[in-house]
Amino acid sequence: MIIDVHNHVVSGDRLPSYQSFLISGRGFHGKGHPNITEESVAQAKFSGKSHEDLLTEVGTDMAFISPRPFTMMHAQKPEKIVHYFIEASNDTIALAVKLSPTLMRGVAGLPQCSGQSPSVALEELERCVKELGFVGCVVNPDPGEGDGQTPGMGDEYWYPLYEKMVELDVPGIIHSAGCLNPRESFHNHFITEEGIAVQSLMRSTVFDDFPNLKLIVCHGGGSVPYQIGRWRALDRFSDYEETFDQRLKKLYFDTALYNTESLELLFKIVGPDNCLFGSERPGAGSSTNPLTGRWFDDIKPLIDDIPWLSDEDRQKVYEGNARRLFTRFKD
């Protein structure tokens, strides 16, 4: 079985149309009516294809779908429009799961708001898990969307959220949202924020304080596995008995990298026990790789072809680790 833990909802036009209404009006009209229905979600396409088709044609058996991160608008004001939009996004996800119950599960977007405690997001997280049956959540390490003001993920600022995640036993997928700073695209900001989040966590007491916290770093961990030598060497400034590699084992990583060399590096550095299949398909990698003729995000063949991975390794990456972490997922 292939479980894709890093996957985003294909919503159709009504959700962005609702977002446009919220941002333009700045909340003047109140919550309004998203008008997102089973029918509108069922008709949604990406590049002319349904989400179901895009998943099944590459052999994905189960996708954990979350809001499309770059749209989450956590830094927009007033805060109520963030809440309205994230609620509508999660409701859209719930409809998609209802339409494809054997192929999809929900991962909650959180109404994190720049300048506020993450505790403002707990009610929505609870709703998604307890009422909508979602199995995880997306944690944006930078709700300021490029303003550099939110404390690193090792800071106690995050503790109300970690406490709730542990209580509900839901893993968090570390994935930033937009980037309002013109010097950086949101795409590169994902990678930037993953590096910052990992370094902050690795120099914190978060996993002492929350030993059952489960965090997955997207895009193969941003820059971290490639820059591993640096972090190993800098252990000489560390207060920890464990090495950087040992501490890194407390984190998990998805496989959303679109070339063999980088996937190999990921598996070699963090090990298959800490990797979960994730492709974002459809998303950043949804264009044809001229070398293979397939879309870049069709990465299972790349992983299948890595000769030194064992069948057991692959089973863990494709399914086993996801089942171990996402305990709320039932077939």
Place this chain on the structure above:
Amino acid sequence: MIIDVHNHVVSGDRLPSYQSFLISGRGFHGKGHPNITEESVAQAKFSGKSHEDLLTEVGTDMAFISPRPFTMMHAQKPEKIVHYFIEASNDTIALAVKLSPTLMRGVAGLPQCSGQSPSVALEELERCVKELGFVGCVVNPDPGEGDGQTPGMGDEYWYPLYEKMVELDVPGIIHSAGCLNPRESFHNHFITEEGIAVQSLMRSTVFDDFPNLKLIVCHGGGSVPYQIGRWRALDRFSDYEETFDQRLKKLYFDTALYNTESLELLFKIVGPDNCLFGSERPGAGSSTNPLTGRWFDDIKPLIDDIPWLSDEDRQKVYEGNARRLFTRFKD
């Protein structure tokens, strides 16, 4: 011959002592007297050893030395103390080169100042090249040191500096300085800023406007080679005829990575023609790797052991590419 293009001066105590005087007094005392002499530089040690010994014991024949980046304090105010300190740093480098003329050459620090045009640094660059015989310069993509306010390196903000670099025919080493934002260490900020700089340059007309501009991205290019699949796939949103990989060939990369897997990835993705040996030794990698018993920054054996590199590839990485770029370097 082994040329290390990413190397920093071992200054001894007088340069940091001068920095402390400047920062504490905020320029009240004027320029003052750094009191850095041939003797004080000759006696400088890193971890009990001289810079000469640290280089020769790993087989480095020539090191291009620049200021230690995290000390460059580009965001300190008033601006005059940045100018004073960078001048003193460059003078220290000139003394080190004078003491080790067969082993070292100077790479200029630039008195970039947060909130100002890079044109404020041109006089010092010219002094370093024309009077002190330096062969290159360090370009800090973020003189705001974590404030996110400086335009990306693809912006015309940078053109006065690029123009001067081309006129003087000196390569620029892209390397950020400190990081005043508590959510990120300066070490991680290096990596962050390299990713941002590359993406900004790759989506700009800089190399059309300055076809002879030579830029070297430190630390193996930050996150870029590892995340290459993402940038390849996103070519579908690009206005360029050339692919991302083709455009990336306009940049150069050092080898300051401290493990075989990452070095292999670097060479595979950007190719040996675009890589220059750089180790930072002594610097971030100067602690013992328990797997080898050598310091992490002793990376020549790692590159020697990559079986698929040819002797010609290695010659380019160790020497040929550096000679091609640093035309002002003469034996």
